[in-house]
Amino acid sequence: MGPRLPLMLKDAGLTAFVAAALGIFIVGFRTVDMGGGKGLGFDYHLVDLLVAVVVIFIGRLGLSMAANGLRWPAIVLGVAMIVAGASPMKLPSGFLHWFVALGGMLLVIRAIWPWASDAMGAAARTPSGLALGRAGSKWFGWLLLAFAVLLPFSPVADQKTMDLGVLILTYVMLGWGLNIVVGLAGLLDLGYVAFYAVGAYAYALLSTQYGLGFWTVLPLAGMMAALFGIMLGFPVLRLRGDYLAIVTLGFGEIIRLVLLNWFDLTNGPAGIGSIPGPTLFGAVFAETPPPGKQTVSEMLGIAFNGNHRLIFLYYIILGLALITNLFTQRMRRLPVGRAWEALREDETACQALGINPTNTKLTAFAIGAMFAGFAGSFFAAKQRFISPESFVFIESAIILAIVVLGGMGSQIGVVLAAVLLIGLPEWFRDLGSYRMLAFGLAMVLIMVFKPRGLISHREPSIRLHPAGSGGGG
């Protein structure tokens, strides 16, 4: 420890210096209107800067300690930071407390990570650990499903939770849909949100212009999105990798710009409002029935409650997502699904085996687009108002992040990543604009500790020897 400590201190000092030099302009002060015609003045935040620099100094020191095997000192530093963050000490803003504590937590996690991963690895290799792992991966999905089905009946199911549940499930469904394209077929699609938009506008237009109901339009919207997928896919699917990504990115933007500028059809940036919600056997969710319709509370003879609509929406999206999942699982075990995965692995070899690469990719693209179309028309029915603003590139990026971070091709991984990436920022809404930090943090942590995604294990689509017979050697 002796000879290395000065080096570490020097390194930490240098890092803190760079942070201070950069931070002084960003955090250190800002210009404010002095009011009363006195022009602009400076508002100093030097304490914030000082705290940040100290945290960075200690953090860097702790990280180099942990990297050099000095785990205990690193843990002590980390715990000290957590305590300091949680202490009632007076800092200029509540966020700084969070900042100090989060820094400490990261440090502690980094310091104990080698032990934890060794211990987990060793436990997973023992026979009982192996059995537990297999049972866990088998039952984990069912447990999640049971939780999702029972959630609306649980005491935590207030409006906020249900809203969040609907939001997460929408992204789970989009993630599962994109998983077919990116995870299975290996086609990097950066414009997936375009098909979501097609589905949403299909429902919005058909319901407001022609009075068609949600359940009639749902399949139509899916077909329409699939058609767009084929239309886009036919010319571009001969491209590979990065080139395909750029073309799909462009397509996503084109769709958005068309929606924005085709004023006669889409009402442009003003969007489409008063879209009817989904009905339950023809009955609507409302306190007073519109002419010629029945409300659900009348039909079922229960008291009106605003939450019923939300719970109904929740079950619709849960059902749609489960259909997506079942369909994908089933397709994976069919020849076409195996061909998708083979295309991802090696397109040249596929061609040599007599597989038509264009058609196979096209099916993946069209099916992925179809599910985005379903999700889009659900989104329109839920929001009752849509505008091109909902279908910007960042949505595509988030859905792609869910698929990649979840572990390409893993269905459960998508669920976990959606909960993490959509749920966390929503829960941390109290942090204001800092909540995007939670999004970024979740992303960085996954990439550092699980570079191949949360679930990187791949279950074979077919087995010669029954699972767990040890036949794999």
Added chain:
Amino acid sequence: MMAPLIEVEHLTMRFGGLVAIDDVSFTAHPRSITAIIGPNGAGKTTVFNCITGFYKPTVGRLTLRGGPGEFLLERMRGHEIGQKARVARTFQNIRLFPGMTVLENLMVAQHNKLMRASGWSLLGLLGVASFRRAEEAAIELSRLWLERIGLVADADRPAGELPYGAQRRLEIARAMCTEPVLLCLDEPAAGLNPRESAELNELLVSIRDRDGIGVLLIEHDMSVVMQISDHIVVLDYGRKIAEGAPAAVRNDPAVIRAYLGTDEKALDG
């Protein structure tokens, strides 16, 4: 002699100004192993790429007669050559699906047959019995090949985890699972040790004799070529310089010149 399985006539392939293959003609027969040999850069793999549709030949006709009918390979799209004319190939640098299991690799090879059986996925989604029977038959064929290459126990392991020699054999088995009439092997013995190389010889001979198909073989390993080939075509700088039975080719002065680089004078003297 039997009618030729594939007839290559006046095959020429130019890349810009470079003539990779120059007016090469040869034939290969069913139930026989035809080796294409030659020094590095002689154009052997280019011949394969023309036959299997990865390149469109500049000039020439490639007629395949066998199995389902007569095909002009130079007019077919890449994947159709595997699908309709039933020509299968392996690659110089192994091209398995490394993330998929050994069995899955063999199932992908039976894609077209299974796609038809699954009614282009519609019947398969419904789980129709006829599809399940077809799938079981496909697994059975895969198991047969796994037995022949000695990989039954590894069936559920990712193909990328197999040792190198096993990956070579698996690639051949995968090509055979497409039920081809012509099998094109691009340097199957590259990187194999003498024991694995001997096993490969046995496998190739059994493919010729038991399965009765034609084998086209590019190989540098002369122990493989001389032992198992029925017919050898020698290329040098894109031209055919000799052709014939192994013993004849071995003593051909043009072949010796191409391989040993002896100049004309030394040979004459």
